Amino acid sequence: MKEILRLFPPSFQKVLLEQVDWRRVQEIRLRVDRPIEMISSSGYSVIESLSMTADHLSYVLNQISQFSLYRFKDELKEGFITIEGGHRVGLAGKANTQEDKVETLKHISFMNIRVARSTRGQVSSLLPYLYDDMGWRSVLIIGPPHSGKTTLLRELACVIGAAAGSYSPSKVAIVDERSEIAASLRGVPQLDVGTRTDVMDACPKADGMMMMIRSMSPDVLIVDEIGGERDALAVQEAVYTGVKVICSLHGNGVESVSRRPSVSQLMHDQVFERYITLERLRAGSVITWKVYNHLGQVLGEGEGGRMDGVDRRRHHFNRYNTGRI
Missing domain, CATH: 3.30.450.90 (Beta-Lactamase)
Structure with missing residues (x-):
């Protein structure tokens, strides 16, 4: 420290x-x-x-x-x-x-x-809902502040870029407007975001998504905290180009965020194939999640490990801890 x-x-x-x-x-x-x-x-x-x-x-x-x-x-x-x-x-x-x-x-x-540190949650139980024979799915992660959204995005970047089990490795791009996912310092990620991940740091999300698609040809694009209409349009455009998008959004459930104009259109157009909702973490609590399909039907729910802090590991990724958040 x-x-x-x-x-x-x-x-x-x-x-x-x-x-x-x-x-x-x-x-x-x-x-x-x-x-x-x-x-x-x-x-x-x-x-x-x-x-x-x-x-x-x-x-x-x-x-x-x-x-x-x-x-x-x-x-x-x-x-x-x-x-x-x-x-x-x-x-x-x-x-x-x-x-x-x-x-x-x-x-x-x-x-x-x-304070940034490693955590003990598990993302591996989520993976079957996010992957099929065609590859990774587009996902919207919904949760209130301090529910583990950014941690989950970071660990998914690691897993998606690695040859983990039956999941084929893919090229990953992160648009990190607020330097929270990778915490880059002079362009170099300070946190572990995987070996096949490229990062655009401190760039507005809407611009960064298009820049990364043109320049780095990712299979999966990861973005934290989408906001207004520009972000929503960029997500839609990215998905229509064939790139899978995994992003997060502040909210208290699928129904609550569906009332936001920018997000409701994405949901109406079924841009996301999966939704993950997280509950706010409290002292000594564990990550609890639910997974929904594009129609809003619950596919599964579960718990991760106990979280004593925000995951900020650097260069500690290996096959042993694939899937840990």
């Missing part, structure tokens, strides 16, 4: 090493004039001896941005910065807007460091 510890003032680092169970911590929340809050698989706690002043938070922000916050102006618009190791730092404060659009953040007074 050296990537996280180095963010804090030296006087904080010794206390954090001694008092934090780094095997289980999921989030570290920093707030001006309040003690540090730790969220783990067993619940939450505060470190009363470490209260964040404005100067302390400024120190952390300088470490995150390497004393050049302007270089991260695009990330600030999104409200987070991804750091080395795949850890994501959420930011909140005062938003500067122009024409009803966020231009940047200033007076940053709140941070949420989402």
Whole structure:
């Protein structure tokens, strides 16, 4: 966890090493004039001896941005910065807007460091629903925040690109607009996304999907968190070119997302052959999923392994852990 510890003032680092169970911590929340809050698989706690002043938070922000916050102006618009190791730092404060659009953040007074680590879930039980004699299917993964959507996408990229069991390997492309799936640093993925996966980092999804289809000729295209109409049209266009698309979407079930105009058209046109719904993970919980066909009929449901954090492994992929999330 050296990537996280180095963010804090030296006087904080010794206390954090001694008092934090780094095997289980999921989030570290920093707030001006309040003690540090730790969220783990067993619940939450505060470190009363470490209260964040404005100067302390400024120190952390300088470490995150390497004393050049302007270089991260695009990330600030999104409200987070991804750091080395795949850890994501959420930011909140005062938003500067122009024409009803966020231009940047200033007076940053709140941070949420989402800790990245390996998990123990299983994707292998899902694979029979996502593959047939014709190859991989197009899939929409639906779930609320912190339900494992991005973890599932990352592990599917590994499995789809590998010769795992009876599943033939395929070329995989990831469009990683928010640097969450691969967490690339200077173009190189910091997280394990498989040996046959190409990544377009920090590129708008709609543009990136078309660019990857033209330049990298993928069999399967993976995208995180599709949003508005442009994203939906790009997904539809990609599928019509013969590429399978696996993407995710915030939501609480198939019925709830079907009411969104951009998604409802994709569902009406049966662009996706499978839907996977995930439930929000809570302290000590396990991944629970359901799989639906293109008509919304339940095909199966199950559970994965216990998740103590977000999967951010780098270069640990091999045949032994194929299918682990």
